[in-house]
Amino acid sequence: MNIQNNIEMKLLAHFDPAHLEVINESFMHNVPAGSESHFKVVLVTPKFAGERLINRxxxxxxVLKEELALHIHALALHTYTHDEWHHLYGDVPDSPKCLGGMQRQA
Structure with a gap:
């Protein structure tokens, strides 16, 4: 079972986020190698507009009640609206345009 993938799938389906990061931080704790018990979630969605932090x-x-009950020991949540995220971190820059592999435009 991959807890991280389950978390990602559930949050994507429920919140339709503009940005989502699910980071397994278990390696930073005294747990066996390969554990999935400590996570950080960064979630940016318009569904948080007007909601207090506790409600977010x-x-x-x-959404993650099953994972929290059975698998997750610690969950750090960083929840933002798009405007909050933009104000704090700006926009994610666009990737450069593809130049066609080995072909370069002069």
Whole structure:
């Protein structure tokens, strides 16, 4: 079972995020190698507009209630609206345009 993938799939389906990061931080703790027990989630979605931080966290916890009950020991949540994310971190830059592999334009 891959807990990280389950978390990602559930959050994508429920929140339709503009940005989602699910980071397994278990290696930073005293757990066996390969553990999936400590996670950090960065979630940016318009669904958080007008919601207090506690309500955002409750919404995420509700979606992940099974994982929290059975697998997750610690869950760090960083929840933002798009405007909050943009104000704090700006936009993610676009990737450069492809130059066609080995072909370069002069």
């Amino acid at each position: 966290h409750r919404a995420v916890n509700a």
